[in-house]
Amino acid sequence: MSERREAPVRVALLGCGTVGSEVTRRLLDDADELAARIGAPVELAGIAVRRPDKHPDLPQHLLTADAGELVESDVDVVIELIGGIDPVRGWLLTALRKGKSVVTGNKALLAEHGAELAAAASESGADLYYEAAVAGAIPLLRPLRESLAGDRITRVMGIVNGTTNFILSAMDATGASYAETLDEATRLGYAEADPSADVDGYDAASKAAILASLAFHTRVTASDVHREGIRGISASDIVAAKRLNRTVKLLAICERVVAEDGTESVSARVHPVMIPRSHQLAGVGGAFNAVYVEAEAAGQLMFYGQGAGGAPTASAVLGDFVAAARNRVAGGRGPRESAHAALPVRPMGQTPTRYHISLDVADKPGVLAQIAQVFAVHGVSIAAVRQRDKHSTASLVVVTHLAPDAALQATVSEISKLDVVREVVSVMRVEGEDS
Amino acid sequence: MSERREAPVRVALLGCGTVGSEVTRRLLDDADELAARIGAPVELAGIAVRRPDKHPDLPQHLLTADAGELVESDVDVVIELIGGIDPVRGWLLTALRKGKSVVTGNKALLAEHGAELAAAASESGADLYYEAAVAGAIPLLRPLRESLAGDRITRVMGIVNGTTNFILSAMDATGASYAETLDEATRLGYAEADPSADVDGYDAASKAAILASLAFHTRVTASDVHREGIRGISASDIVAAKRLNRTVKLLAICERVVAEDGTESVSARVHPVMIPRSHQLAGVGGAFNAVYVEAEAAGQLMFYGQGAGGAPTASAVLGDFVAAARNRVAGGRGPRESAHAALPVRPMGQTPTRYHISLDVADKPGVLAQIAQVFAVHGVSIAAVRQRDKHSTASLVVVTHLAPDAALQATVSEISKLDVVREVVSVMRVEGEDS
CATH class of the missing domain: 3.30.70.260 (ACT domain)
Structure with a gap:
């Protein structure tokens, strides 16, 4: 297609760890290809890191320790990969209020303050994209928000945390205890030194809040999500599941619940579940993620892929970046969040x-x-x-x-x-x- | 979210068979919900059918036998569910040239004349969406076009024809011959009286052309796709596959092939393939579809769901319609087709x-x-x-x-x-x- 060459899309990157390094590499190495897809060249305007001297491999003239200043500078899109709520929340609100589009994978921030961020984006006409926040490389949020926008989603159920899936898969395979298996996962780098965010279900609960919000057009926060982790899973639980030809998975489950009188509510929860070994989610092993979606017209759908890691997550970030940049060039914007249904959240x-x-x-x-x-x-x-x-x-x-x-x-x-x-x-x- | 109420989005429906009836029902029954999602009310302006007197169940004042006139009337979005190339091609080109967005599931038309339609859409600033053309309800084209827009797709491989998958699954299960199994599939309504479009691979080849075009930013037409159907599959082929712990599937395979000198080309083909029974596509039975995507950064992804049927296909059509209507209301437009890579198609x-x-x-x-x-x-x-x-x-x-x-x-x-x-x-x- 013949696109006229436009002014460059200027992008700021906040954070440059595993995912950020991969995003940087692709922004620089694949610049021509990205320009062709976007219809305008891309200019990496700056990379904010805590300690610029610790990043000898990055272009030094792009580095800054002042994320706030970078956000305020003349950039069109801010990619945020720092994580955590403060001070990131302030930077992203500033960016959105100034009409800069934001791409982020910050599930904790979105699960708590998604409504505030979406409102800021809506008011200024900026885009807020966060495909990387749930299920890594798997295209899941865009299908929920756009492809299924004419359908009624009734259920989203999936394996959205790779660490706990690795541990449960290993317990199922070896019969070992939770404690032994966690030690092994930590040694192999599948679990953090402090594994609480994963094994206590906080990470999955944030993702469940994001999924439920999009699926049911209702604002659901992490604190609305009933949460149980996997610390209590014993070898006898695994044996009990095996006797029934089942296996144990930590699932995020978001459902539209219709009461007898027809009133609707939303249930969002994270807890261990026994599922039949013949179930599609049962075969999802190791650090993979898979999410099962049911909608009234579409029926059953499943999405499968890598849920974490530098390159897979960078794929999701860059897909969002291209979408935001295309909208800049074309003068439009992506579909907004909508919480118009405002269904009540059902207590567990x-x-x-x-x-x-x-x-x-x-x-x-x-x-x-x-x-x-x-x-x-x-x-x-x-x-x-x-x-x-x-x-x-x-x-x-x-x-x-x-x-x-x-x-x-x-x-x-x-x-x-x-x-x-x-x-x-x-x-x-x-x-x-x-x- | 508080959206101001806009002028209605006026939609014309061309064709009202199984999918069209479902689309009509949802447009009318779910009008409030669709309006909330779109930010403006939806008005079904007319339904073009060959014989209006054959549709007593539809609102009579909406029916017309003159699709051309309906397309030229004051509508914003045209949903086309008639199928076939002529006269539909002319109607859709007219619509797009007049700036009306088009939603279609017409794979044959897209696989032959996709470039012409995309150019017309691009020139007038209209949207051209066709999620329903490949893999029914499965959100696949939007992920390829948008979610993976920042990645390099290397391979798309999938089961995209439910009829042949039903026949091959049944041959695998029963050991019966192709002829017997086709008869059974016809009796059960899984195969048409003239099954050629399915069993000779024409349907899958159209879909492969669409997938390869999107995945590799290259215009691939159905005639570029190497095509072999399943008529030649014998019971001994199935037995031979079983001996190797494999099964036979008709796959659409689109690959980016890199020669030793680094030059790239695209291969697109449809033919029977033996795959290991442990492969994720091996377990996809009956009329289901599943598509496996590999990208450089994202790694392996899989999409699974219902590939045909009135309600599932209507889900894809309505998702596209909501996207097109939102763009009308917001004044933007979706990402355009891009064939900028223009890779050569590799002969089989x-x-x-x-x-x-x-x-x-x-x-x-x-x-x-x-x-x-x-x-x-x-x-x-x-x-x-x-x-x-x-x-x-x-x-x-x-x-x-x-x-x-x-x-x-x-x-x-x-x-x-x-x-x-x-x-x-x-x-x-x-x-x-x-x-």
Whole structure:
């Protein structure tokens, strides 16, 4: 296509770690190709890093320690790869208010202050893109926001944290304990020295908030997301899952819940789940991410790819950058955030879930009746029961139908106090049909 | 978000079959939700059908038999779901030249005249979207065009035709012949009375042309795509694949091929392929579609979902419609087509492929040496050989390394003439690593 050559699109880069270095390399090395795709040349105007003297490999004249000044300078697009909330939030608000488009992968910031950033972008007519914030290289947010914009999304469920998926995959493969496996993951560089953001589900909860917001046109923040991590997963949980031909995954689940009276709400949660081994998400191993989307018309969709790493994340960042730069050149802008549906967020206790409960019980008549009575009292319907003798105790596995999570919690709590129950071996939510 | 209410976006629908009816229903039933997403109300201005009297269920005042007049009327967006090249091509060119945005799922038209349509859109500043043309509901074209716009796509490979996938899945499951399975597929409504567009690979070739054009920023037409269908697949091919723990799929494969001197070209082809059963595409059954994308930075991605059907295809159409309508309201436009790379299309003979060749040969010494010599003469390197005695003949299976397709063809042709070769049982290209 013959595009006339335009004034360059000037870009500022904030942060230059693993992803930033890859973004810089591609901005410089692929300048001609990017210019052809954008319709104007790209000029890297500056790179803000904490310690410019620590980056001998980068073009020295581009480096600055003053991110604030770089943002205020004559740039069109700001790419932010520093992470964290402050002081980044202020810089990005400044950029957006001045009409500079922002590309960021900062999930924590977006999950807390996404509404404020979107409003600033909307007011000035700038673009705010953040494909890299969820599921790394996988094109997921643009499909949710644009491709499915004429459909009604009912569910987004996926593996969005590579560290916990690596640990759970390894526990499933080796039978080792959580602690041993975490040590191994740390040694291999799959887990941080302080793994809390990953293993306690904070990272996945931020991503769930972003996904739920886009999918349901509703502002959902990280604090709206029910969050349980994987520290409590034991080798016996893994064994219990295997007995049912299931495996354990940490899933982010965002659902549109329709009550009997037709009123709608949104549920967003992160917790370990037993899924059938035949489920498409079960085969997603190691540090890969996969997200399953259900929409009324489209039906079931799945997106799969690398969820982290310098090059994959840079791919998402540069895709957003090209979109923002094209809009600069063409004089338009991308679709805005929309929270027009403003659905209420459903508390976890009222969210319908299904439980798998594995118990060691006394091996005598009437035990099942006694336990079943507790389920009945709490209005929880039982889908399947399996019993197995084991020395003087018996092993009892119960899988429920959907019930409010609070009713299931209360049922488990009461059952654990029964005299006939020797041990509650494993309690976990389940997703997916049994095959 | 507070959007001011704008003048309505007026939309014309051309064609009202399975997909069109679903689009109409959603445009009317979900009018409020669509208006909120677009920022302006939507007005369905007219529906062009061949025989208005055959559509008693549609709003009668909207029906017209004159598509040309409807396109020329005061509408902002034209949704075309008639299919075929003429007279649709003229209507869409008229619409685009008058600055009306076009949403279409017409793969045959796009694969032949995509460049002409894109040029018309580019000149008038209108949008041309066609997510529904490839892989139904799966958001695929927008990710290729936008999400991966900052990356270098090296390969797009997928199952893009549900009919042939249904037939091959069934042949694999039952061991039945192609003819029997086609009959069954026709009875069940998975194959048309005249199945040629599907089983001879025309449909997949159109889609491959569209995918290659977007992925490689190069204009590729359907006639550039090497095309082989599935009519020649026999039960013995399926058996041969099973022996290697592989299965047979009809794949559309688009590759960026880099020659030793660094020059690049594009290969686009549709043909049956043996892939390992462990490959992600192997598990895609029935009428589902799945497309695997490799990019330099992003690595491996996969997109999965329903490839056809009224509601899934309507989802893609409506996503495009919302994008086009938003651009109307915001005064911008979506990213244009770009064929700036203009890479040459590599002839099939020069495209590197790998072959699986299964032979019945005389059971005597020296046969393998004689056959291996033919491979050597043509410069084809052998990756693996398996031999098996079978009464007075022996079964010999050869899997090659990558070689130019013409060299492989010549090798097979010469081998089939050897006295020691009783029968060429199966010849098929292979993709994917052996597990």
